[in-house]
Amino acid sequence: MVWKEEELNKWFHPDDIRVILEVQLPLFPKEDIQIWGGTQNGIFTVKSAYHFLCNQQALKDKLKASSSGTLIPQVPKPVWKLIWGCKTIPKIKTFLWKACGFGLATGEGLHHRQITVDPACHRCSEPIESIDHILFQCEFARAVWFGSPLTINFGSENMTLVEWISSWTKLLAKDKANGHLVISLCSFLCWFIWKARNNSIFNQTTTSPSAVCSMAVKAYEEFWSSKGDTALPNQASPHSTPTVQGWTPPPYPSMKLNCDASIHGEGKLSSIGFVVRNSTGLCTLAVSDPLHFTTPLQGEALAIRSRLLHALGDCIEDIMVESDCKELLDLLSRGKDSSPPIYILPIVEDIVYLSTMFCKCQFVYIPRLSNVVADTLAKKALSITGMTTWPVSSSWIINLCKGDTMCKPRSSE
Incomplete structure (x- = not known):
């Protein structure tokens, strides 16, 4: 699905059109819904309306101020x-x-x-x-x-x-x-x-x-x-990266998909990367795609949706999806009961729907430092003009995958 730009040009201001075109449309037709812009998930609450009005009044009060003392x-x-x-x-x-x-x-x-x-x-x-x-x-x-x-x-x-x-x-x-x-x-x-x-x-x-x-x-x-302590913080925030455990191959006959997103140059450049490997750790697909998105969360969601769609076309029946975006995986684990932010709602709904088409589809969190291959592929996409499927026999792909030191081949069952 794509926006009908001729209709947008007919009815909306160019600044509004630019914002509208940033909204990701779902892959599958869905009925339009009304949303409330005062909450992250689009659901109206009295509390959010109260805060919205308070913020509007605070903004008006600020605009009326004319001296630093009143600010x-x-x-x-x-x-x-x-x-x-x-x-x-x-x-x-x-x-x-x-x-x-x-x-x-x-x-x-x-x-x-x-x-x-x-x-x-x-x-x-x-x-x-x-x-x-x-x-x-x-x-x-x-x-x-x-x-x-x-x-x-x-x-x-x-x-x-x-x-x-x-x-x-x-x-x-x-x-x-x-x-x-x-x-x-x-x-x-x-x-x-x-x-x-x-x-x-x-x-x-x-x-x-x-x-x-x-x-x-x-x-x-x-x-x-200078104080005699060089330690970086750990586990002090709900957003902190957990202890690195390393990448491991999936059990036979699963295929493992690792995704990542990258934003560069003050948000003007964005891209995704994903790699698919089998139960022996062998890379079967490596892709870099300079896709446009506005937030890391949106980019991670687009990366997963894109590859799941390709996996269905490749007749993969059992897939394990690994991502270092815990927020997104928490949303996906709740399925239809989740309340994702409005700007990624259509993408999350698509992912949930696509996951039902596999015999088995799992979403697993992996620490960022264990997601090196997907991260590298995403960053490579920042310097190319279109989606690139890299030859899996390339030496740099092989060496990159070998760099996952915890990649211990499993014997086929």
């Missing part, structure tokens, strides 16, 4: 204590303090001070570039968080900086030592996301999300190394 939000005292108690360098503490106090030159801040600038985000054209948008809501920022050692996926949550810092108390209550490590790394990620934004605007320097992650982690390690 400083009411920040709870515990938040200030958490900022100054954060294990990080002093300039990052000052940065977080200014960010919470509306003291940074964001598009929103400059606009409120009656400085003639475009208040929109220069990366994604969000109408109001707030500090919350820069650090958490922009697709570039989400790619940084998702690609970090914490593998955090904020999804469609409109989290504010103050709310996020307030949540640090839960990390510290669970494991104080490791909580400080997690918070410290988060502070460096925020700082380097902010620096990348400034470099992009003032120096016209493009920095990829992966490069931002690398710089933040390097600075974080140097900071803790």
Whole structure:
């Protein structure tokens, strides 16, 4: 199914058309449904309506403000204590303090001070570039968080900086030592996301999300190394990557599918990759596809849907699907009872429907560091112009698969 662009051009504004075309349509015909935009899953609740109205009023109040004194939000005292108690360098503490106090030159801040600038985000054209948008809501920022050692996926949550810092108390209550490590790394990620934004605007320097992650982690390690501790945080967040166990072949006669998605260049380039291997660990298919999508979650879903469709055409009856996107796998495990975000609802429904066409279809979580082959294929797609099926006899494919050190061939039964 595809959008009828001639009809869209007839009835909608070009900006609306661009957003509409971003919506993924299902593979199989379905009746249209009404959704409520105030919740992630499209289901109306009184609570969401209340928050929507409160947010609208808060936005109006901000737009009426004309001096910096009226812009400083009411920040709870515990938040200030958490900022100054954060294990990080002093300039990052000052940065977080200014960010919470509306003291940074964001598009929103400059606009409120009656400085003639475009208040929109220069990366994604969000109408109001707030500090919350820069650090958490922009697709570039989400790619940084998702690609970090914490593998955090904020999804469609409109989290504010103050709310996020307030949540640090839960990390510290669970494991104080490791909580400080997690918070410290988060502070460096925020700082380097902010620096990348400034470099992009003032120096016209493009920095990829992966490069931002690398710089933040390097600075974080140097900071803790100076204190005699170089450990990275572990298991301190529900989004943390579990202990790496390595890739293993599926039991005979199953085929194992590994998928991954990649976003690069401030979200302007996106791609998927997948590999299929049999019970001996032999690669039977390796594909890179420069497919367009807007979030890592959407990309992972598109990768799984694409390969399941191909697997049916290849007459595969027993398939095991491995992905490092736990959020998506949790949705798929609940089947028709899940409530996925609106923007991936048609894709998830397609995957659930396609899975019923196999004799056996399993969805299994695999840590990111054990999903190297699919990750490499996805990144290779960033430099090609169309879907490429790589020859499985290629030396680089063979060596890549051999690199999965836990790949121990099983004997056929």
